């Protein structure tokens with residue numbers, strides 16, 4: 001289609017919608033688990049693209065380290081598996097920013113325990129932090145997100161689709177987030193887009209890895225937190241990703257696309 005051809009279709013819904021979507025400039029986003037790793041990278045990327053961020057984490061010291069570097073970040077220390085924390089986060093975002101354009105449910109924990117010795121309490125804790133968190137943010141953030149025509153982003157994992165032994169609780173929550181993303185996308189439409197990212201191996205510790213660790217990825221390297229930060233900013237930006245909802249974007253350097261045969 002040539003530029004001139006667009007004039008005839010300017011009244012179609014696509015073009016009407018384009019008038020109401022915004023870039024990240026002056027937007028406000030909530031990021032959970034913002035004190036370290038992937039959440040830190042997402043918060044940093046959103047701020048770099050013009051947004052203000054409310055970062056939430058249980059790690060008060062980590063949050064202080066982050067907030068010392070920018071005045072575009074407000075922080076709140078709390079456990080996002082608790083409904084009162086989530087209500088407090090949403091209220092603070094509305095009070096400080098006047099609205100919410102995006103919510104990134106990133107905070108997560110993993111327990112590697114053989115299923116026969118996994119306590120119900122530990123199973124439940126992983127469910128509450130990794131999965132229930134996103135339900136609570138949808139519940140309490142819906143009104144604000146509908147008003148801003150905003151977006152939710154859930155951080156799943158490639159472990160939603162494949163597993164190592166003794167990771168049942170973690171994998172179940174990440175598979176749950178895959179389903180929750182499309183379920184919420186239907187329920188909150190048309191105002192709110194809801195997507196998930198399924199990261200592969202992301203080196204959040206910065207430790208030196210072996211050549212074979214990098215080589216098992218099609219792109220020849222293990223992932224960096226910034227790889228997820230950039231994908232997150234793209235999916236939250238209604239200008240760029242306004243036609244994407246209910247999806248889980250796998251960001252894994254191709255690791256889960258590689259067949260494994262014994263040589």
Ligand SMILES: NC(=O)c1ccc[n+]([C@@H]2O[C@H](COP(=O)([O-])OP(=O)(O)OC[C@H]3O[C@@H](n4cnc5c(N)ncnc54)[C@H](O)[C@@H]3O)[C@@H](O)[C@H]2O)c1
Pocket residue numbers: 032033034035036037038039056057058059062078079080081106107108109129155156157158198199200201202203204
């Ligand atoms: N690193 C990877 O390879 C990888 C791969 C796939 C998915 N993920 C997912 O990405 C997300 C971030 O992981 P990461 O690797 O950056 O881990 P991380 O441990 O470096 O960061 C997680 C952050 O969440 C915070 N947190 C944990 N429980 C919390 C709670 N109840 N309330 C508030 N904050 C809480 C922690 O304090 C920490 O700052 C997680 O959901 C994880 O499952 C990571």
